Amino acid sequence: MNTTQRAVLIRSYGGASAAEVGRIERPEARQGQVLVGVRAAGVNGIDWKVREGYVRDAFPLQVPAVLGIELAGVVEAVGPGASRFRVGDRVMGSLGGLGAYTDFVTVDEANLSRTPDGLDDVQAAAIPVAAVSAWQSLYHAGPVRSGQRILIHGAAGGLGGYAVQYAKRAGAEVFATAATAHVEYVRSLGADHVIDYQTQRFEDIARDIELVLDYVGGEVLDRSWQVLTQTGAVVGTSSPDILARTPAGRRGLWFMNRPDAGLLEKLAADIANGTLKFRVSEVVGFEDIPAAIERNRTDSRTGKVVADFSY
Numbered sequence: 001m002n003t004t005q006r007a008v009l010i011r012s013y014g015g016a017s018a019a020e021v022g023r024i025e026r027p028e029a030r031q032g033q034v035l036v037g038v039r040a041a042g043v044n045g046i047d048w049k050v051r052e053g054y055v056r057d058a059f060p061l062q063v064p065a066v067l068g069i070e071l072a073g074v075v076e077a078v079g080p081g082a083s084r085f086r087v088g089d090r091v092m093g094s095l096g097g098l099g100a101y102t103d104f105v106t107v108d109e110a111n112l113s114r115t116p117d118g119l120d121d122v123q124a125a126a127i128p129v130a131a132v133s134a135w136q137s138l139y140h141a142g143p144v145r146s147g148q149r150i151l152i153h154g155a156a157g158g159l160g161g162y163a164v165q166y167a168k169r170a171g172a173e174v175f176a177t178a179a180t181a182h183v184e185y186v187r188s189l190g191a192d193h194v195i196d197y198q199t200q201r202f203e204d205i206a207r208d209i210e211l212v213l214d215y216v217g218g219e220v221l222d223r224s225w226q227v228l229t230q231t232g233a234v235v236g237t238s239s240p241d242i243l244a245r246t247p248a249g250r251r252g253l254w255f256m257n258r259p260d261a262g263l264l265e266k267l268a269a270d271i272a273n274g275t276l277k278f279r280v281s282e283v284v285g286f287e288d289i290p291a292a293i294e295r296n297r298t299d300s301r302t303g304k305v306v307a308d309f310s311y
Helices: 045-051 121-125 128-138 158-169 180-188 219-227 261-272 286-298
Strands: 004-010 019-025 033-043 070-078 090-094 104-108 112-114 149-153 173-178 193-196 209-214 228-236 251-254 280-285 304-308
Touching: 004 286, 019 286, 033 121, 033 128, 033 286, 045 286, 070 104, 070 121, 070 128, 090 121, 090 128, 090 261, 112 261, 121 280, 121 304, 128 158, 128 209, 128 261, 149 158, 149 219, 158 173, 158 180, 173 180, 180 193, 209 219, 219 228, 280 286, 286 304
Parallel strands: 149 173, 149 209, 173 193, 209 228, 228 251, 280 304
Antiparallel strands: 004 019, 033 070, 033 104, 033 304, 070 090, 090 112
């Protein structure tokens, strides 16, 4: 049996060329783990941020390191003490760390959910991080109440698309920013006010906002404080330095994804039955993952990019 496998990894921090396709040793499942044969993996913004060392303080790692944080596949082996899954089960999940861009990966079984029959592997790989993170970030600053005014930056992306739908489910009044080409898509998700950031300034339209979900970062974060109520909060996923950039007397919170298999199972069921909308914007092959990571950094798009490991 071949003991090595494909992997997309970095040997040092850097730009587009730092992520490469190489080979690593195939692992064995340890206590409480299962070995998953990866069929597909989602491409996320954290990939290029890890690659460049942008989040090295919040997301420390030793190089060489395999990138990728979510997957869908099939259980190939069950380690000692693992009992939730059997060989052959279709599973999906967030790793709670790195390592999804490889043919076989060991995963703590607590991080995995069964893939619903209504989803194929490519669809399933688009869900774990975005669906769960959007839910967790929406409630990170506290309960969401009916009528609450919420501003969502990056509403057309993987996280933002779910957050719009969750906020509307909770009865919030949703303001959302998106590129011109994606305005109608975000409106179709239920946003009450869609702001075309290419032709409008959100601070001219959004007022008395009680919660900002910032999935963009940079100067968008710095401009967001002025639209908040005095007791409002900004929850950021793209600016690890948000605490240092929070003005005195304001509330800024840094959010990082936490695997939650139970929540993922519920959300995936809603997606499979059509209750929740989602979009896979592009499917790439394994060899194209490094380029897809870079496009994720530079391009504005709706939904998620997924790597299909079958080609």
